[in-house]
Amino acid sequence: MQSKSSAGSFNTDISGLDEDTTYHFRAAASSGVGTDYGDDMTFTTETATSLSWIAKADTPAAGGYGEAVVGTDDYI
Secondary structure, three states: OOOOOOOOOOOOOOOOOOOOOEEEEOOEEEEOOEEEEOOOEEEEOOOOOOOOOOOOOOOOOOOOOOOOOOOEOOEO
16 A cells, blocks of 8 residues: 555555456545545456477578577566
8 A cells, every 4th residue: 555645646566466367456545524536447467477498390401491589688
């Protein structure tokens, strides 16, 4: 939960969520006259991918077609 004492946008980091699960959330604003709630919003986490290598056929001789794998950080 995040608390804010001024108008404007807000965000927070979350962790420990289950994969392939839909989560609901909404903002709440409280004052001396009560609490007002924002619309119900959702997001769905992705399903984890396999971390095993997939065997590929040999690349043909020069002039043939092959494959390239490009990675960034911890992802390929």
